Amino acid sequence: MRKFVIVAAKLILSAVSLVGIGLLLFAGWLVWHYEYALGLPSEDGLASISTTGPACTAAPDRTYISLADIPPLLRKAAIAYEQPDFYEARSLSPIIGIAHAAANGGKGPPSGIIQSVTRCLMSFSTDCCRGIDMxxxxIVLMQRVARTLSRDRILxxxxxxxxxxxxxYGVGSASLAYFGRPLGPLAVDEIAxxxxxxxxxxxLNRxxxxxxxxxxxxxxxxxxxxxxxxxEAMAARERPLAFRDPPPVKTMQQQAL
Structure with a gap:
């Protein structure tokens, strides 16, 4: 009986060891696959992005405003709404993020502004990705962005x-499109x-x-x-919602004229 118990214990220990090795190998494959195999922008690539100016696109017709020229109230409002801990948040390990995604149907932890910028920078990875891979x-790229770019640059x-x-695209263009004026004169309710x-x-347009x-x-x-x-909040809430209607869509005949 004692011999049987010893043999059984050894078999159990062997099985546990094999499972442990398997989990380590799987974790290593996950890191390799999402860190290197999908062609995501590297930290060196992210670090090479200029300290100001367009990062995701160089479209010449887009309005770009440096952070210093964006009204402080608008910057603070965006943080308050999208990610209140934006400047304090620490990036998570990719493994923690992947575990979070696995437990939540593929969705990573919400990170507002950082997550939005990450999706913007995903445009550099033309071969990535679909489904849960995306x-x-x-999540993996979000960690790189949080580690590599300053919070001011991300904002x-x-x-x-x-x-x-x-x-x-961008608050400057939006201000002109919806209110017909630049950012500076916007009221609290318009900023909101x-x-x-x-x-x-x-x-929100419809x-x-x-x-x-x-x-x-x-x-x-x-x-x-x-x-x-x-x-200020009470006065802003009492103001009627007033923004410009979208310009009429031109018909094919009007475009040809």
Whole structure:
């Protein structure tokens, strides 16, 4: 009986060892696959991005505004709405991020601004990716972005290269499209509306009721984080939602004239 127990214990230990080795090999393959095999931008590649100016596209017709020239209230509002811990957040290990994704149907931990910029920079990886590969590759690249680029640079990219609807990229272009003026003179409620756009630009253009709710949600976040006073928040919420209608779509005949 004792001999049997010893043999059984050895077999169990061997099986556990094999499982452990298998898990280590699988973890190593995951790191190799998502760190190197998918052609994601490397940390050296990210570090070579200029300290200002377009990062995801060099389209000549897009308005680009340096972070220093974007009104502080708009910058703070974007952080309050999208990622309140933006400047304090530490990047996670890719393995932790992958485990989070596996436990949540492929979705990584939410990271607002950093995640949006990561998706923007994914355009450099033309061969990547589909399905769960896309989710996990985004997590891996997100860690690289957080480690390599300064938070100010990430915020500048986000504010200039996010999509704001009506064919507009960046807050400068959005301000002209929706309010007919540059960023400087925008009121609190107008800033809140622009900040709300990137999450659902098409819907907010179609549904003014939802646009009003989202604008007021941003105002509430701004109030909660202390970047506007209670009186400013109340006044902003009471203002009617007023932005320009989109220009009429030209017919084929009108375009030919």
């Amino acid at each position: 989710h996990i590759a985004t 500048e990219i986000y504010l200039n290269e996010s999509y704001f609807g009506r064919g507009n 509306f622009i900040v709300a756009l990137p999450r659902m630009p098409a819907l 549904r003014r009721d939802i646009a009003l709710d989202r604008r007021n949600l941003v105002i509430a976040r701004m109030q909660h984080t202390g970047i506007i006073s209670d009186a």
